[in-house]
Amino acid sequence: MGWTLAELARRIGAELTGEGQREVDGVATLERAGPRDLSFLANPRYARLLASTRAGAVVLAPEHRGQCPVPALVTPNPYLGFARIAALLAPPPPSPRGVHPSAQVSPEARVHPEAWVGEGAVVGPGAAVEARAFVGPGCVLEGECVVGEDSRLVARVTVLRGTRIGRRVLVHPGAVLGADGFGFARDGERWVKVPQLGGVVVGDDVEIGANTTIDRGALEDTVIEEGVKLDNQIQVAHNVRIGAHTAIAGCTGIAGSAKIGARCTIGGGVGIVGHTEIADDVHITGMSFVASSIHEPGVYSSGTPLEPNRTWRRNYARFRQLDAMARRLRELEGLLRELEGNGQAGGRRGGA
């Protein structure tokens, strides 16, 4: 059941120090690992834990090889190496095939014989569940959806009419794909619903977190490009486009028609206003408020610091005076310049 260190090193292209025939069969932290576990050191601030580790081997960067008392797999990106090895040592449970007798699959749906539709799941007419896809317990797929090859809807995922999910997509429980966008026209004091007729398209290798919601477009599609990673409880409104390989942390909300570039990282709790555009390679720190487009790559932030409540109350109240303070400051500067002039003049006068 174990893997030799030599084989693991070969798989991730690492250089091995120590006994290549030693075997490991699990992964653990430096503190908890035993002789049959592989561990890793990615964050240098934990380097002190190396000295006392009992791990069978450690994946680490070249600069730490000298500090490691046990065999090491040396690679420039140890976190990546560890991720690859962990996938070998702790593979996901094999996916069953077939349709559970309690599932409700429309006779007009197409479920690949190598796919699985779990307990109580519902698959509507015209839907397609492709090879090796997993539709977990309690999932609901309305008509005309596609779940691509090797994709996994863990449990209780809702996929509404016409949503197209690519290959190797992982969707966590409670996620809702394809609910109506939030579109209403005013009619006096009332709101009239604008029918939401677009779809949702999810590219290959996307991951979608628990209770995240992605609304269908109004007329065109909401698009999540390949390799995007969305954490839990993210709200993606209608007609948003998220560029390839962008990663977004939990609780972030993206308003309608915002376009986010490729390879961005967006922290948790961020709010992005509708109809904004964010360039490729933009990084936004947590709890920021993006009220307008960002045209240049870089790191962006907003927000104010945490303080003891007593001092915060004072600064909070002063914020309302900020513009007035700026004007008063400018006025003072003007007065002072004048006074300096006068002072010199006065000095000269005084000395005259």
Added chain:
Amino acid sequence: MGWTLAELARRIGAELTGEGQREVDGVATLERAGPRDLSFLANPRYARLLASTRAGAVVLAPEHRGQCPVPALVTPNPYLGFARIAALLAPPPPSPRGVHPSAQVSPEARVHPEAWVGEGAVVGPGAAVEARAFVGPGCVLEGECVVGEDSRLVARVTVLRGTRIGRRVLVHPGAVLGADGFGFARDGERWVKVPQLGGVVVGDDVEIGANTTIDRGALEDTVIEEGVKLDNQIQVAHNVRIGAHTAIAGCTGIAGSAKIGARCTIGGGVGIVGHTEIADDVHITGMSFVASSIHEPGVYSSGTPLEPNRTWRRNYARFRQLDAMARRLRELEGLLRELEGNGQAGGRRGGA
């Protein structure tokens, strides 16, 4: 299957320019529409797209009629006109009637013969599902709930004991109505639960977004008045009241016993503190923090701007000094006034 432009113009009270017998049978954006599609121009910044549109007709405002190369339906509120036409051209799929064999309906529940209870849905004792109501797959209705006529619970909606939902209400997947409010009394270091005995009342023509939660009241009801529109992932705490025709964007949280007026619009990611009152016709921009009541109609905001991280760090740190800066500014002003006095006096003395 198509609709003539003359008929559509008549339905929305628009003035028609162009051939009334031409037919359309779909809707699309100005860029994508073909000769059988109707499109619209609501936002003037897209007016340049008119020139090249291939749409069968365009709903637009009087000021754009001259720029439209194809037939036009001219109306002062083109977005509203389009919403009405889209509902005609793309009506929701007809709702089935009956109870799916996999649903679990209590013998003590009442399901109207013209209603539908879908796959795997659960309807508890004493619940009522009224005429033409749709209880989608995986919904759970506990006992004593009411789902009013023509209301639609799309899928996987949870409606807990005693919740009363009005007519023509649309609830998206994952929404939870009637979970316990968050009420605890302190007992030393422990919390003792305060039973949550109120209900949830949802008026007619309300829309509730995916994964939105509305808690039951502690002793009285949480109330969502008629025509309210709630986007996804909104949290409505116990005993909140939201006034008629108010619309709230995604990810907003409303704490206990807050009262929000009628015809308000509240942006996404807003936080509203408990026991506050917000007047009618208040508009709050996204990501604002409402810490106290708002007594006057108007537009309100809070928050700080997004900046490149490097400059933000400096301003962020300075926020802690804001009150001190205000005091120093005042002191400087005092000193300067004094100095001006002295300067004049000095000048006079100097000149004496």
Added chain:
Amino acid sequence: MGWTLAELARRIGAELTGEGQREVDGVATLERAGPRDLSFLANPRYARLLASTRAGAVVLAPEHRGQCPVPALVTPNPYLGFARIAALLAPPPPSPRGVHPSAQVSPEARVHPEAWVGEGAVVGPGAAVEARAFVGPGCVLEGECVVGEDSRLVARVTVLRGTRIGRRVLVHPGAVLGADGFGFARDGERWVKVPQLGGVVVGDDVEIGANTTIDRGALEDTVIEEGVKLDNQIQVAHNVRIGAHTAIAGCTGIAGSAKIGARCTIGGGVGIVGHTEIADDVHITGMSFVASSIHEPGVYSSGTPLEPNRTWRRNYARFRQLDAMARRLRELEGLLRELEGNGQAGGRRGGA
């Protein structure tokens, strides 16, 4: 069916004023209560309602006993006393026992004969549902989970592989326990998933709100200690630890590996950055952003005030100048000190 005031006073250790044999059988607000209802006064600002109450009795603090026209149960913590009495007068409905025929329970799962597994619920292999536990309709328990004695998963709760839930835990609909943490290693422009191999451990007497998500740890467990109360739509990332008896309001997000102390209270919409530590007895007000560790007990806040949009726009824009303003202020102070010196010198010179 009623309870005598004497008995209720005895149960909560209150002093009774008025007729001990009078009975009540419900609870209501001071305004709505009738002669068979018990009410309470916890917030002194509602004291004026005492004079006109028709309640059968009121739980109140010693300072209000003189103002109460009806019998009173006098206790130093009337809210706690009320909570206890409400639990007696309005007990939750009795939990059924057994497994609903529509539930799917693995033959390798263990369901205690005094437990309940409801309509359409799924219980995987190796899972254990302990005595008097309630697994409501539509819940999904993957393999190897434990639901402790007297715990209640209301409906549509998802509990993923290996999650361990203690005793008397209450979990509201839509909550997801044990979804994968958000962990990826960079590989060029792509992300490689880091397998999430830890679990979720929930202590006794915890409450978890609707649509709240608690991710499994990466290698070790995410831990919610005993007595913690989590409101709706909270996101708890992998490897977070929340200390005993801490209460957190809705929409708060806690990033990976944050450690929160015991007996804290955290307001709604708060964001807590990953790898931070928060001491015991820390209180954080709503919508705050916790970007670094908090080492001392106390009340902490961040954020800026709500303002009419017009004035906010000016202050918002000025925030970008805050650091520059601070520098200009310092410069002015320097100039002024110099000028004061010069002024005096000039004065002296002038007087010479």
